[in-house]
Amino acid sequence: MGHFDAALSSHALVALSAILLQVSYSFFNKVGPNAWYLVGVGIRIAIGIGLHTAPTQAVLAMPFSEQEYRKRLFYCLYMMDRLVSISLGRPFGIQDEDIEVELFTDANGAAAQAGPSRLQLHLHSSPLSVPLHIVRLRRIAGRIFTRVYSGRNKHLNAAQRDDILQTLHSELIDWRRSMPFPLPVSHALPVPQFSTAWYDLNYYQHVLMLYRPSPLCPILTIEKVSVIAEAASMYVSQVSALQLEKRYAFNWLNLFSVFTVSLTLIYSTIAQPGPLSEYLRGTKALDDLRTISGILAIYGRKFPSALKCMALVQDVVTKLELRADSGGVVTVASHHHSGSTISTNDATNEPDSAYPTLTTGNTAYDNLQEQVRQSPGQHSQSLEVEAVSDGMLETGPQLDFLNDNFDFSATDLGNAAAQVMANGMMASASMDMDEEMMQLLDGVWAD
Structure with missing residues (x-):
């Protein structure tokens, strides 16, 4: 870091090398420029010198290694x-x-120049097969982000939206099945990407990204709720497996993922159409949330906002435990925030199987939620959402989860978690991840 400024003023490739090192460092430490700024500078330099373009004659004249x-x-x-x-x-x-x-070669320089016969002598994957496979995953993630989380596909009908999800899910399955085998072995360092658990974790993480509430599918059918419930549980299992192998990386990107998974577990638990108490006793949802709480406690040693996340999860676990032990009989309340009303009823007047509902004042959204609430057993039918306005996702509740006086409501938790997952963190350019998460947990929601 002491030589960083000098490196930036040097040759462009030297500057990029320094930026890559600094970005890697910024994933684990909050000293120096943040990752968003550094990656942006690096991309600008790379584009400026044409690293993204087809090689020119001058580049082709360079040594292969360069x-x-x-x-x-x-x-x-x-x-x-x-x-x-x-x-x-x-x-x-x-x-x-x-x-x-083009992508870089799946071998070191000497082996690639020696020809195919030399490569076939190796009975294990090249270490470079791993980053090549990760590039493929990042491309799929980019397509998910573009097609699912932008507003460009809001005009599509339900069948067309499901086609997008199925196509992208097929790409994820193919990515997982075609992982490098056997994986390279590292005796010096416990490299996460040299473990099959890392590939399983990323598969389930991207399945969650695909199926959780989003601009493409703001309202989930019960089948989609079941998919994200299972994927979230499997994600937690893979984190535990990587921890046991001492391969799990405690950086802020993974902290973001763990926090999002905790919201997904809360949402998928509350959104179940059957009695909540029976669901809690028949699944490992509570155990998964307890595991996440322990993971967040470890994160808290480095990232202070992780402790607020942990407190949130622990509070939810405590109240869900009471829900499970009481057989699902609790009293909930109505909360009013920013003109939006979360409509709930006393549990003695409404069956435990009622689907969570949120009254927002947006007629199309409220009518759609009412259809889901009244027909908890008919979620297999695709729901049309063309009439939902572009501003629908901005009408959700603003809740302070950590307020000591917060009166627990299953509807509150389900809808608030859905809003977070659908909108994303949406951090401003001047705010880093840690600050954004702290503001979120303090009840400051991004537009």
Whole structure:
């Protein structure tokens, strides 16, 4: 870091190398420029010197190792751009259609130049097969972000929206099935990407990203709720497996994922059409939330906002435990926030199987929610959402989860979690991830 400024003023490739190191460092430490700023600078430099374009005659005249080095620099930046931009809900620094440069070679320079016969002598995957496979995942993630989380597909009908989800899910399945095998072995460091649990974790993480409430599908059928419930549970299992292997990375990107999964578990638990108490006793949802609480406690040693997340999860677990032990008989209340009303009834007047409902004042949204609430057993039918206005997702409640006087309501938790997942963090350009999460938990919601 002491030589960072000097490196930036040096040769462009040297500057990019320094930026990549600084970005990697910023994932784990909050000292120096934040990751969003650094990745943006790196992308601008890479585009400025044409690393994203097809190689010119001057580049082709370079030694093979230097050509490969340029490709690796660019695709490292590409993967970091996708990872950070998606986590923060921000536009990409470069679009896939603007990239012409080929991927780097799946071998070191000497082996690649020796020809195919030399490569076939190896009975294990090249270490470079791993980052190549990760590039493929980042491309799929980019398509999910573009097609599911932008407003460009709001005009589609329910069948067309499901086709998008199914196509992207098929790509994820193919990615998981085609992972490098056997994985490289590292005796010096416990590399996360050299464990099958890392690939399982990323598969389930992207399934969650695909099916949770989003601008494409703001209202979920019960089938989709079941998908994200199972995926969230499997995600927690893979985090535990990586922890046991000492391969789990406690960086802020993974903290964001764990926090989002906790919201998904809360939402998918509350959104079940059957009696909540029976669901809690028949699944490991509570155990998963307890596991997440322990993971967040570890994060809290480095990221203070993780402790607020942990307090939220612990509070929810405590109240869900009471719900499970009481057989589902609780009294809930009505809360009014920013002109929006969360409509709930006393549990003695409304059956435990009632689907959560949120009255927003948006007629199309409220009518759709009412259909779901009145027909909890008919969620297999696709619901048309063309009439839902563009501003629908901005009408949700503003809740302070950590207020000591917060009167627990299943509807509150389900709808608030859905709003967070649908809108994303949407951090401003001047705010880093830790500050954004702290504001979110303090009840300050992004527009």
